[in-house]
Amino acid sequence: MDILLASNNAKKLKELHSILADAGITGVNILPLSAAPTYTEPVEDGRTFADNALIKARAGAKHTGLITLADDSGLSVDELNGCPGVLSARWCGTHGNDADNNALLLAQMQHVPAERRHAAFVSTCALVTPDGEEHVVEGRWEGKLLKQPQGTNGFGYDPLFLPNEEIAAGTMRSSAExxxxxxxAISHRGRALAQLVPIIAQLATQ
Known part of the structure; x- marks a missing residue:
């Protein structure tokens, strides 16, 4: 069974493949947008992660006839009233510029003390079938913002995010480490997708 991932983000594609493999789901092939029939990608003008995930998933299912999985995710910082939020990928004004996004967020939080640096990665995944069946789930990964980047793994705000699990263990590694x-095993996207695993498994048997 093919499922279209409404993204060309190679790291996100690899992450989703790994999560499904770890769940023991076989016979499911996740395709990037580049492997699907070409269509005009919709404008992500929703006010919430769920809005944008559904916009992308519905468009993919409609134009390709494939079951489509879309993720909209970002960083929510309490001190910034939930921002960057849906603007996470373009917080600096340019889409996908991780270095500038991180630099701007660090500058905005420069004088904020440790006790007020709570943040959470949020992922909303929408799965839409060509016949209109829709599933929307959310995963959250709680932690704090560091005062300088740590690590080179991952992408986005990973170098700035200190997960609560690392704080509790005293190891203090960032998400990028x-x-x-x-x-x-613990990320927001992993937690969201885990809720879709039984649904994907059921679809794969039909």
């Missing part, structure tokens, strides 16, 4: 397997 975790292995892919460690991150998948």
């Amino acid at each position: 975790l292995s892919a397997e460690e991150k998948n």
